[in-house]
Amino acid sequence: RDKMFASWKRYGGVAVTTYETTANLSFEDDFRMDMLIVDEAHYIKNENARRSQNVRNICTHTDRILFLTGTAIENNVEEMISLIKVLNPEIAESLEHVSRLSAAAKFRESIAPVYYRRKREDVLGELPELIENEEWISLNLIERQIYNDTILSQKYADIRQVSWNVDDVTDSSKAQRLIELVNEAESEGRKVIVFSFFLNTLKMVREALGERCVNTINGSVPVAKRQQIIDAFDRARPGAVLPAQIQSGGTGLNIQSASVVIMCEPQLKPSIENQAISRAYRMGQARNVLVYRLLCENTIEERIMERLSAKQLIFDSFADTSVAAERSQEIDERTFGSLIQLEIDQINQQKLSQS
Template sequence: MGERRKAGGGRVGRDERDVVARGARLAGAARNVVGDHGRAVEAVRAVLTPIHDAAVRRELDAIPVARLQDVTGGRLRLGGVEQSGLRTVGSVLDAGPYRLRQIPGVGQRTVDQVLAAARRLSEAAHETVAVHIDVDRPEPDTTALVTALHTLVEAGPDARRAVDRAGALAQRLDPLLADARPAAGRLRMLLAGREKKARALAAVTAIRALADEAERARLPELFAQASVDLLRGPASDLAAWADFELRSAEYYSLLAEISGRAPDAAAAEGFLPDEVAERVRTQHLDDTHRRVSLRGYQAFGARFALAQRKVILGDEMGLGKTIQAIAVLAHLAAEGQSHFMVVCPASVLVNWTREVEARSALRVLLLHGPDRHDAFADWKGRGGVAVTTFDALRGFPVPGGGEVGLFVVDEAHSVKNPKAKRSQAVAEWAERCARTLFMTGTPMENRVAEFRSLVGMLDGGVADALGEGDALAGSVAFRRAVAPVYLRRNQDDVLTELPSLQHTDEWEELSASDEEAYREAVRAGNFMAMRRAAYLRPEKSAKLERLREIVREAGENGQKTVVFSYFKDVLGVVREELADGTALLGPLTGAVPAARRQQIVDDFAAAPGPAVLLAQIQAAGVGLNMQAASVVVICEPQIKPTIEHQAVARAHRMGQVRPVRVHRLLATGGVDERLVRMLERKTRLFDAYARRSAVAEATPDAVDVSDTDLARRIVEEEQARLGMTDGNPVERAEA
C-alpha cells in the first residue's frame, strides 16, 4: 500500500505496471493476429504470382501481332515483323529491341512504337487476366493455390473480423504504450520529467479503458482463436479440393481481393451519382451478428440500404441479395433494433429461415400456417426476424412507427400492381416502417409504370419525378433519376473471376394436394412415387411454382436454364407448365439417339436469348457439354450423389462464361429430407475422393450406398412417421 500514490504525486505502483503489461499483451496479441493473417495472404500471393504470370503469357502468345495496329490507331507498319516469324505479341516482347532492329526495313522509331504498344497490351493483360482453377484437372500449382486459400477460407469471417479489430486496436494502443513506458517501472518514473510523468499516467488511464473495452468485447479470445485458425497446418490436397468444390465462390472472392483485380468501382456501386455513392461509402457496417463474409459490392449494397433507409435492391439473380439483406439486419440488431419482418413468396419461406439461421446470430420465426398468429404474438413479445408470406401479412396488424427495425420484401415485383390486396398490405407496412428493403432480380428499367408503383411505396417524390421518358433516355439517365432508391448490379460487372459454382437447396413445403399424393405413395410403399409425388398434381405443386419462378427470372435476365429430373413423366409435367412463352428443347432422355442428343444441345446453345433444356439426368449427365446454361435446376435429390455432380459438370466446365447457379428442389419433412440427410453423413473427404476417382466417375455404383437398401429404409421410416406401419413392402429403387 505504501508503494502506491495518487496519480498527481508522480509515483507509480504495481497497479499501473500491471495495466501497462496488460496493454502490452493485448497489443502483442493484436500484432500477432495481423501478422499471422499477413503471412497467410503472402503464402497465397507466392503461389498465385507464377500462375498468373503464366496465364498472362498464354494470353499474350494468343494475341496476333496485327492487334498492335489497334493500339496505335493503325500507324504501325508490321509486315516485316510478321515475315520475320514474330507472329504474336508475346514473341515481340521476347525478341526485345536488339532482334527487332535486325529485321530488314524496321527502324528505331518502329521498334520503339512496336515495343510500347506490346507493353501496353501486356499491362492490360496483367490487369484483366484472371486465374482459372480447374477442378477437373488439378495441377501441382493450382493445388498449392487452393491449399493456401483453404487456410483463409477455413478461418472464415471471424478471422477477418479479428484482423480488422486487431489492426484498429494496435493503432490506438501503440502510441499509448510509448507514452506509458515510464510507468512500467519505478526507476523509469523517478527519472522522467514532470511532463513525461503526467503523459505516462494519462496513457495508463487510457490503456486501462481500452483493455476493459476489449475484455468486454471478448477480443483476446477472438484474437487467440483467429491465430490458431490461421496457423493451423495446411489441409490435405483432397480436403482442400473438396472444400473448394463446395465453396468455390468464397475462394474466388478471396482470390480477387488478394490479387487486387476487383471489379470496376463504378459498376460495383451500380453507377450511382457521386453524391449518393459517397454517402453510402461513409456508412458504417457492423458485422457483430453476421456469420458470413461479404464481397465488396455486397457490403456496398448493405450500406446503400442503411444510408438511404428505403430502397430497392435490384441485383441480378445470383449476386447474393439475401446475404446483403441479412447484413443489414445484423447491423441494425447491433444498433439495438429487435424486431424485423421479411415477407416473401411461400416457395422461399424455408430458404429465408435457413439463411438467416446460417448467416447470422439472429433469432428467426416462421409466421406461416394455422399457428401463424401465435407465432406473431411470440415475435411481438420477444423480437427476432419474422418471415411470412404476402397473403399472411394481410392478416397481421400494421405496426406502429419505430416498432419494426427493417421491413424486407423479397420478390418485390410481385407487388407491382397497386390494385392488388397484397400490394396494398405491403404499401401500408412500408409506410409505417422507418426502413424498408425491396428485393427483386427482375430488371425493371423498361417498365416505368410498374417500377413507379414500387418506388411510390418508398419515396413518393422520386416516383412523381419519374416520367415515362426517363427509361428511354438511357440507363445512365434512368439510374440517376432513381438513384436515391434503386441499386442494381449485373454479374458481368462485379464478378471478375472466372465462373464460380453456386449451389442452392430450395426447400419447399408441400401443398395440401402434394401431401395427399405423397401419403398415397407412402401407403403403397412405392419409393419412386414418393420421390415424384410433388409433381403429380401440377395445378397445386409447390416445387413447380418455385421452378417457374427460377425459369422466369433467368429468362428475364437473358439466361439459359437446364432442368434435370430422374423421371421422364416429371419432365413431361414441367414441359406442359413451361409451354407458354418459353423456348423449350427436349426432353433429352435415354430413348433419344446419341447423335440427336448432341443436336438438341447444339440447338439449345444456338437459341437466341433465354431457353430451357429439359433432360433426364442419367441420360444427359455424362458426355454432353451444356455450358450455354448458367442456371441448373435439379427437380429432386438423386440417390447417387455422383449423378448430380456429373450433371452439374455438364454446365460448369471450361467454356462457361457466366457463374453457374444450381437449384435443387427439395420438399421438407419427407423422402427428400431423409435422402439428403442420409447422403450427407458421408464425409467430405470420402465424397471428394469418389469424385476424383476415374473409376468412380465411370461406375457410380462402386462408391454409393445400395439403392434398394436405402429405399427400403426410407419407406419404412416414412410409414412409421405417418402411422402406416402396416404399409406395403417397398418397390425396387430402379423402378
C-alpha cells in the same frame, strides 16, 4: 473398319475406338502397342462385364496404361481396387487389406504410384464460381395427401417423384418454384438445364414451362439428335430451358450456354448430380453457374439429403487428398426402404395423434 484396324497394326499411329467396338478387335499373341488410354475408365469397374473383359484383354498388349475418370468410386472401394488391379496387381492386392483396416493416410500412401487426382479448380483457375442452393418447398394439401398415400403404398419410383406426381401441374409446388426460377434466369439473360431421373417428371416440366422448352434429351434420343437439340438450345434466347433425363443428358455433353442447373429431385448417388452439373460448369463457361435443388420439407427428401450429405462429407475428406472413400456413396434399395419405413411410422403416428 477391318482394313483400318489392320493398317494401324502394321504402320502404327493413334487409333480411337469405342467400348462397343473392342468386342470386334483381335490381336496376335505377340502384338504390342506403346500405350493404351482408357477414357471414362469407371465404365470397366465391373470385372465380370463383357466390356470390361474386352478392354482388360487389350491391356495385356501394352506396358503403359492410362485410365482417365472423374469418378474412380461410385459405390464402394472395391470398384477402385478393380481398376488398380489392371494397372498394378501388386498394389491392388495390398489394398484388399489396407482399404478395410487402415486409415486414410496409409491408403493414400499405398495408391500414390497409380493414382493422381487433379480437381477442376487445379487446372481451370479462371472458371467462374459455382453457387449451389437447396430450395426447400412446403407441400400443399393435395400434394400431402398424394404423398401419404404413395408412402403407404411403398412404390419406390412414385415416392421419389414428390410434388411431381399430381394430376394437374398447377397443383405442383415444385413446378411453381421452377417457373419462378426460370423467370429469374430469363431476367438475368441466362438459360436453364432441368434434370430429372423420371420421364413423367420431365413431361410435367414441359407442361409447366410450355414453349420455353426445347426438345427433351432422354435415353431414346440418338446421340446425333441430342447434339442437334443442344445446338438449338445454344441458339435459343435467354430463358430457354433444356429438359434432360439425368442418365442421358448428365454425361458426355457440353452445354456451356446454360448457366442455371435445376434438379427436380435428389439423386441416389452424388456422382450422378456432379456429372450433370459438369455439363454446364466446365471449360468454356463464361458465367457463374447457379445450381438449384428442388426439395420438399417434411418428406423422404429430407432423409435422403441427410444421408447423402453425411456420405459426401466422408468422401470429400478422402477425395480431396486423392484417397478413396471406404463407404458407399449410393443410397441402395435396402437403405431407401428403411427411409420409407421411417416415413410410414411418422404418418401412422400423426394419424394416432389426430384420432
